[in-house]
Structure formats: C-alpha cells, structure tokens
Amino acid sequence: MKVLYVLANFPKLSESFILNELLALRALGVEVEVAAFADPSERHRREGAARIPVHYVPPPRSWALLRHPAALATTLRLPGNLRHRSIAVVRAHQLLALIRTWATPPDRLHAHFADGPSVVALLAARALGRPCSLTAHSVDLFCNPDPALLQLVLEGVDVVVVPAQGSKEHLVARHRLTPQRIAVVRAVADPSLYPQRPTPAVARATPGPTALLAARLVDKKGARFAIEAMAQLAERRPTLRLDIVGEGPLEAQLRHQAQALGLEQRVRFLGAIPDAQLHQALREADLFVLPCIITPDGDRDICPLTLQEAMLVGVPVIAGRAGSTEELVIDGRTGRLVAGDDPAAIAAAIDAVLGDPAATAAMVEAAGEFVRQEFDPRRNALRLLQAWGVGPDQVREESARS
Numbered sequence: 001m002k003v004l005y006v007l008a009n010f011p012k013l014s015e016s017f018i019l020n021e022l023l024a025l026r027a028l029g030v031e032v033e034v035a036a037f038a039d040p041s042e043r044h045r046r047e048g049a050a051r052i053p054v055h056y057v058p059p060p061r062s063w064a065l066l067r068h069p070a071a072l073a074t075t076l077r078l079p080g081n082l083r084h085r086s087i088a089v090v091r092a093h094q095l096l097a098l099i100r101t102w103a104t105p106p107d108r109l110h111a112h113f114a115d116g117p118s119v120v121a122l123l124a125a126r127a128l129g130r131p132c133s134l135t136a137h138s139v140d141l142f143c144n145p146d147p148a149l150l151q152l153v154l155e156g157v158d159v160v161v162v163p164a165q166g167s168k169e170h171l172v173a174r175h176r177l178t179p180q181r182i183a184v185v186r187a188v189a190d191p192s193l194y195p196q197r198p199t200p201a202v203a204r205a206t207p208g209p210t211a212l213l214a215a216r217l218v219d220k221k222g223a224r225f226a227i228e229a230m231a232q233l234a235e236r237r238p239t240l241r242l243d244i245v246g247e248g249p250l251e252a253q254l255r256h257q258a259q260a261l262g263l264e265q266r267v268r269f270l271g272a273i274p275d276a277q278l279h280q281a282l283r284e285a286d287l288f289v290l291p292c293i294i295t296p297d298g299d300r301d302i303c304p305l306t307l308q309e310a311m312l313v314g315v316p317v318i319a320g321r322a323g324s325t326e327e328l329v330i331d332g333r334t335g336r337l338v339a340g341d342d343p344a345a346i347a348a349a350i351d352a353v354l355g356d357p358a359a360t361a362a363m364v365e366a367a368g369e370f371v372r373q374e375f376d377p378r379r380n381a382l383r384l385l386q387a388w389g390v391g392p393d394q395v396r397e398e399s400a401r402s
Contacts, residue, residue, distance in 0.1 A: 114150055
C-alpha cells in the first residue's frame, strides 16, 4: 500500500508527530512518501526524517490558472476565499503533474491540517480517483480563517482523523459530521527518544529545583502565566528556577516580563535547542510546566507532545486545562491540571509537586505507563490503518506482492 502525505512543510520540528506517524506506518509495511510545499530549513532536524522520500511542489504562480482553463473553472466552482482556492488549485495541478511521472501512483492521499494541504490533497485525489483523508489539529480546525473551504474538505474526504476525543465531539456538534466518519488517532512522541530516567532528576551544577517549559513562544502555551507564578513563589521557593526552551513571536515580551518582575536570575531563556540538549534538560528537570490556554480566537493545544515527552522521561507535569489536555494529563493521576491563566493555581501546583515526593512519584509512574499505552506510535498507526479500512495483514500481503 502506497500513501502520499500532502503537507505544508516537511520536516518541521514542531510537527514531529507527523514524522513519528510516517515512521510507524513504514514499520508496519506501508510505503509512505511526502509531497510538501516547502522545506522549513530549520537549524536542527529530527533523526529519521531522511528515511522518508520527499517531493517538493513548486511555488504556485499567479498566471498558472490562465494556462489551464479546467483549473480556472475548478477555482471558480470552489467556495471560500478566492486567493486560498486559487493557490490550492494551482498546487493540486502541480502535484498531479508530479504524480503522473511516477511508475506507481499512490493508493491514498492523506493531508495533515484541514486547510491548504487538505484542499490540495482532496482535489488531486478526485482527479486520480483515489480516496483521501485528513488529520485536523488545532488552529486549522478551531479558528480556520476560511470556514467555507474547511467545510468543503471535512465533507469531501472519506475519513477525518483527529488526535483527541474532544475534537471529535467538536466536529459532530459544530460541523455536523457523523461519528462514523471520524477517527481518533493520537499525535504521538517517539518513546525510544525519551527513555525513562533511572532517578527523579540527575545531578546538575545549579542548586535548587528546576521547572522546565518547552514550547513555541506563542500565546496558547501560557508562558507568561508560568513566569508570573515564579514571581509568586519567590519568597517561599527562592532557589526555584524556570528554564524556557523554544523560540517564537512572544520571546521579547516574555524576557521583558521576567526582567520587570526581577526574575532575570531565576528565569532563563534557552532558545531552540537540538534534541540531545532537550533530552538532557528533561533528565535534569524536577517538573515540567505548560499552562496552556484557549486564546480569544479559539486556538488551543491538543495533547501536546512536550507533555508526553516529559511524562515518558519521568518528569512530573503541570498543564493548563485547555483544549483536550485532560485526555493526557488526568488531574492527580498522571499530572496536575490547573487553569492555565491562573498564576496562583500554577504556583500551588508547583508547591504540591515539590512538597509531596511520595505522591509525585506515584503520579510519575502512572503517567509513564499511560503514555506508553495510549500514545504508543504502533498502536496509533494501526488505528489509522483501521480508519482507512486497511488491516496490517493486508498491508503485508500487498508489500509481498510488490
């Protein structure tokens, strides 16, 4: 079975769940390839990305529609923003031209994110007479700027995949999809990269406990509330330090906030770091905090990978109750859930985690076991195959014939 993934960017560090999915499918015998609109050319690249064949679709040209009357007619028939649909039609035309040079076309097209990539995949799949599916995530589903095109792809594909039960309920209630057309397949971390540490925290040079926050520095991650919680803990936990890993548009604002609160020595900004350095930071951390929120425009986190990674390593986690984080962090069992925009609640949760080692150890053990079961890459790749109506035995038989 050959599946072509249609993606906006590949490989992208903040979308490592896509690479993990591709590698898990490959391990099951599925032939996977990627058609991407761009290479993000990031400084660091995940191991394993080189094992996935990638084809980069050329940038769309504004005049291309004029050369192809059929494509122009398709553009005029589609709903939604004219620019969005024009770009999608041109990219679909370019993707089809690429596919038609292959000896073997894909058996299925699958897109991640219910926006541009899904429109392109759907149009190309229709032209090829192949089935098409998509995975909807967060901003593309909850605050998509083009609701008409969103509804087009949600209704046009044969199955919609989401990483959380809460997203499935949203699709049924808001978009009137039948539950049978929606599959929950978790976006997962790679547990082989995050083995559980043998002790609660390895030795480190700095005194006092360390809280770690690793995320893109955007509003929905709630880093500003973690910094405010540090200010509230200044007197009763003077040696506590917060390390912030990641880059983003809010970095300057967050640095200014820490400085204004007198936390320059207690809040460190480490920027984007390679996997090996992040693994070391996790091994040294006493707790992981991600006070995610739902932003005013509706954006939110859905079972963030960084929380999974911390839980796999054995770091106690504190997360904001937003999106579907409660499907990963079960309050009091696999971590602590708080209102992400409540610094006092975050501070109290940090106190509870650091102040009760026995309860925290039990929580850490339950968290690791839960992630290794529910968020296992192979198990979720099998769920995806099931959503496509394909069994693993069928994949092996087709691979043997080819």
